[in-house]
Amino acid sequence: MxxxxxxxxxxxxxxxxxxxxxxxxxxxxxxxxxxxxxxxxxxxxxxxxxxxxxxxxxxxxxxxxxxxxxxxxxxxxxxxxxxxxxxxxxxxxxxxxxxxxxxxxxxxxxxxxxxxxxxxxxxxxxxxxxxxxxxxxxxxxxxxxxxxxxxxxxxxxxxxxxxxxxTLETVPKRLNEARVLDFLDFQLEPVDDEVTFFEExxxxxxxxxxxxxxxxxxxxxTWRLEPEQPLRLSSDAEYAEAFTEVFTQAVRARLRSPETPGAMLSGGMDSGSVAAVAAGLLAEDGRGPLPTFSGTGPDVSRLETRLVAAAMGLPDIAPTAVRHDDLGALLPALRAWIDDLDDPFDGHMTMIAAVYITAARAGVKVMLDGVGGDTAFSQGNVLRHALAERRIRDIPRIARDTSLETGRRRDFWLTFAQAGWGLLVPPAIRRQRTPLTALRDRRREHRHIEQSLAAPELIAKHDLAGRRARLVAHLKAHDLDQVAHRAAGMTSPNMIVGRERYDRTAAAQGIEPRDPFCDIRLLSFILSLPETQLFREGFRKYLLRRAMAGRLPDAIRWNRFRDHHGYDFNKALFAASPDLGHAVLSCHEFTQRMVRSDVAPLLCDRDNAWNLGLWSRIVFLDVWVKMNRH
Missing domain, CATH: 3.60.20.10 (Aminohydrolase, N-terminal nucleophile (Ntn) domain)
Incomplete structure (x- = not known):
């Protein structure tokens, strides 16, 4: 970078x-x-x-x-x-x-x-x-x-x-209030691919x-991910072998660096797969071990904590744990990062920033991650596509897999009920919104807007309901066939804004992030796979799990549920920063105009506990506005 x-x-x-x-x-x-x-x-x-x-x-x-x-x-x-x-x-x-x-x-x-x-x-x-x-x-x-x-x-x-x-004198410096509204709503981050917090x-x-x-x-x-010729192999083993070859190529391409790169390592399949393959390649080349950095905590009753510990036992790595209960040495750098955010949306990346700061202090300039894993294996609504293609025999398998994934037997029968609705009711009728459905949707949107952090004047001026409708249209991929729907999921706007956040957060520490799951050769390969290699026996990323046999612990490979320490890092940062508290922080005049005046009741939940998720949005916006008050 x-x-x-x-x-x-x-x-x-x-x-x-x-x-x-x-x-x-x-x-x-x-x-x-x-x-x-x-x-x-x-x-x-x-x-x-x-x-x-x-x-x-x-x-x-x-x-x-x-x-x-x-x-x-x-x-x-x-x-x-x-x-x-x-x-x-x-x-x-x-x-x-x-x-x-x-x-x-x-x-x-x-x-x-x-x-x-x-x-x-x-x-x-x-x-x-x-x-x-x-x-x-x-x-x-x-x-x-x-x-x-x-x-x-x-x-x-x-x-x-x-x-x-x-910073150029000739460039407009007007804050984009519509983007401020996006931030306060928070779901609107991927509303389009061009907008920034500055007008023009x-x-x-x-x-x-x-x-x-x-x-x-x-x-x-210049490019769009297009469906290729479907891949048809004779066994799961052949699919796993073919995937491993392409995935290894994608990882190897991202190891080109003068020094040994590092890697993020969570307790999940994606970063674990990247780290396992990268560590093996570096060991073969005599460049190991691979430095890895994991955001974790002290509570071994937490599933994610245990999975991170299992991942840190991989061979040929040099693991470093970054714990949210021990941020002391990182706090000055984290506060400096918060006080100089490139974008308000980045404020919620505290754990990622802590990992990058730790890696930079270890002399790492290149960091591998697996951020794109979920979207790379995007499968869409498998039942809807099976019905659209009249693959009636697949319905029992889909029902079984769905119930295995959720652990709820009722989902087996619910899938059959949905299939019956899809088979027996004409599409023209299914697509119609009943008055009751339309009323329910309007009420849901009304409640959302009523509970928004944004000031009513800001909501009215920039049409929050309209921007939310734009988001739905921007993300929409419902009318595509299954393969095209998967392609849209692989390159979704949510993925793009996520990668941009990682880029900005890494750049603040002089680090270049690299993601093998964003290699278009790998994406094209995955897009050519049959659906049964993506979701089977209740497991998403079925092929990746099989391909990592012998490389990742089974506790990680066959885990269906994920916890996350990200919120713990945010809580730890705010607990160690009294000046960011509600009774202390003096908001800039601009922030006060953007946020509703009666926000206090929203900042406490039903048990009168402080809602840090909402309060932190106000803080990150205010810090950024003060930095850019010109």
Whole structure:
């Protein structure tokens, strides 16, 4: 991971000396290993380097191509370097070719279609003087970010994060009240792929590129996860072997680093699978052990605590436990992180921040995780799809699997009842909302809005009900067939905003996160699998569980239920921060206008216990507003 930025005066006026200085200062924590700026007339590009690949140590960005004058700045790790080197006819003996240089050569060969040839995590911008244009692109799954602002005929500017971008005097600094409403509602984080907390400052969506010239900005999608030929193998063992091969390839690609990478390790299947495979590969290469970092606690009666302990016994790892009951040494850094949040939504990432802080202090620059595991194995509503495809014989199996998963025998018969409704009632009737259903939905939405933290004026001004309807439309995948529905789940907006949170939280500590479950080769493979490899015998991720036999403890492999220590870390942080308490915190005037005046009753539950989940939203918003009060 590195930080990138750029500025272009579209009127053609020469920029003043060092025009990106404030942006580069903010990006320094993303890229502490060096900073460079290229400037020519009305255009400037910047790069703050975090050396996380062997080639990055020898590549200086921004990089200019002598013959064409094209210049690139890039935050990138390419996983198909050998394929690109061969396709581009580049001489490996001519010296080390960095990933930025490879992307520039791809652009010179294929133009805007260069993105179709890139595999990995990337965000980049190329100044092309031949077209008097700037071309920007972002990777398929949104592992790297690119934030931009565009004022037609006047200005185009971009940076890796929004708070860096708005340090420029020419960039609008108006807080986006609609996004504040999203935060106070909290469910609205993925309402669209572009909005930020600043008006006229936008996120380039994943799998998109843009081309801007003196007259126009054009945005287009570059990739969509599409169904491939279904995979049909003769046994579970063959499926497990094929999956292990692709999964190992995805993990190995993310081990490319000058130093030994680290890994997050919870008590679940996803991070455990990544860590187990990565540890084995590093041991084979003589680069082990794999440093792992686990958020946990002291209570062994908690299932998650016991599962984390089991995971920390994996071979070829060097485990570190980060405990929520022992944050003393981490508290100053955690408070510094809270007081300087890139985005209010990130405040709830206390456990993840504690893990990244601990890893950074251990000298780790690259951290593997398994955040995308749940969406990678997205299966959708298996009963609905079975009915749509008239697979009547599958209904008993689905009913049995559902009851095994939930542990409730009644769900076996409920599944049959739902199947009967789906088979006997015509689709036109099933799709109709009865007056009773419509009334129930309206009441539910009314209750939600009544209990919102947001001030009534804010709710009315930005139409909370309308934004919630937009969210439903944005997430909707109900009218797709089963495979297309799974593809939509793998790339869901919820997944994207989650990855962006991890990116910002890691960047604050100078760490690059890498997720093998976001490898599009792996996603394409999983999408080709039959449904029975995803959900069987009451177990989701059935194939992953089988593939990890002998690598993960059975207590983890066959566990259906998950606990989580994240809330414990939030509680510990607030308990150790009296100045964030309700009776002490003095909210900024802006926060007071955004939050309803009669909020106090909402902050206590029926037992008069303090609702930290709601109060912490107010705190995180207020801290962020104070930091950005300009």
């Amino acid at each position: 590195s930080g990138i930025c750029g500025l272009w005066d579209l009127r053609g006026a020469a920029l003043p000396p060092d025009p990106l200085a404030p942006v580069m200062a903010r990006l320094r924590r993303r890229g502490p290993d060096g900073a460079e700026v290229w400037q020519d007339g009305a255009v400037a590009l910047g790069h703050a380097s975090l050396v996380t690949t062997p080639e990055a140590a020898l590549e200086q960005l921004p990089l200019r191509h002598g013959d064409t004058g094209c210049v690139i700045t890039a935050d990138a790790r390419l996983d198909n370097r050998e394929v690109l080197l061969t396709a581009l006819g580049l001489d490996r003996a001519g010296g080390v070719i960095g990933d930025g240089a490879l992307i520039l050569q791809a652009y010179l060969r294929w133009g805007e279609d260069c993105v179709d040839h890139l595999l990995g995590d990337f965000a980049f911008a190329i100044r092309d003087p031949r077209r008097n244009a700037v071309f920007c692109a972002r990777d398929h799954m949104g592992m790297r970010q690119l934030i931009y602002t565009y004022q037609p005929g006047r200005l185009f500017a971009f940076a890796t994060d929004a708070r860096a971008l708005v 400052v936008l996120r380039l969506p994943p799998a998109h590129c843009l081309m801007v010239d003196a007259d126009d900005l054009r945005l287009r999608r």
